[in-house]
Amino acid sequence: MGDWLSEMTMTVHGSGKVKQKPTKSTNGTTSLEDRKKNAMYADTFIQCLEPAIPNLVKNKTKLAVNAGASDTELLAEVVVDMLEKAGAGHLKVAWIEGDDVTGQVNSLIKKGEKFESLMHGKKLEEWGMEPICAQAYLGGLCIAEAFRQGADIVLGGRLADAAPVIGAAA
Incomplete structure (x- = not known):
């Protein structure tokens, strides 16, 4: 284990994945x-x-x-x-x-979910940032x-x- x-x-890792821009070779694929x-x-x-x-x-x-x-x-x-x-x-x-679960979180935000911090009691919107990954x-x-x-x-x-x-x- x-x-x-x-x-x-x-x-x-999560923010790095979001920042990546996929690149393709001339044949349309990217090697391992x-x-x-x-x-x-x-x-x-x-x-x-x-x-x-x-x-x-x-x-x-x-x-x-x-x-x-x-x-x-x-x-x-x-x-x-x-x-x-x-x-x-x-x-x-x-x-x-x-x-x-980025897609699910973003969907819930659009539906009005506030995602309140258990530690601080602040709602996600109070942080002044948009989530990029979840x-x-x-x-x-x-x-x-x-x-x-x-x-x-x-x-x-x-x-x-x-x-x-x-x-x-x-």
């Missing part, structure tokens, strides 16, 4: 290597995973982490690529989505389901701190 994210890193240059996942996870791959295979170890931040799908592609290059392409990788904490049952469906590695974005432990235990 691993926990790579904090509220601060989620803010950095080019997309990795602006990735909004915890790249330190990749540094930790690479030397661990042989042990994951040898020990048949399952892995659940929240390193996806705001680019969990891209992280899954990168991990699959790493596994294939390491001769471990047989490991199944799952990624969890649903933590990006993420919800997901729990461990989605991790448990991914393992039940055969995943060896489960990648999440914004997960509750205990979610990888709960998911593996379930």
Whole structure:
């Protein structure tokens, strides 16, 4: 299990994702290597995973982490690529989505929701800023389901701190 994210890193990754401008090559697609240059996942996870791959295979170890931040799908592609290059392409990788709730929050704001701070009592509009991203904490049952469906590695974005432990235990 691993926990790579904090509220601060989620803010950095979330705002970074919004600021990105998609680029396409002349054939209309962007290579994995080019997309990795602006990735909004915890790249330190990749540094930790690479030397661990042989042990994951040898020990048949399952892995659940929240390193996806705001680019969990891209992280899954990168991990699959790493596994294939390491001769471990047989490991199944799952990624969890649903933590990006920017659209839902913006919709609720348009409907009049005030989003009052539990800490300060201030309403969102009193802060004088527009939200650029919103993420919800997901729990461990989605991790448990991914393992039940055969995943060896489960990648999440914004997960509750205990979610990888709960998911593996379930």
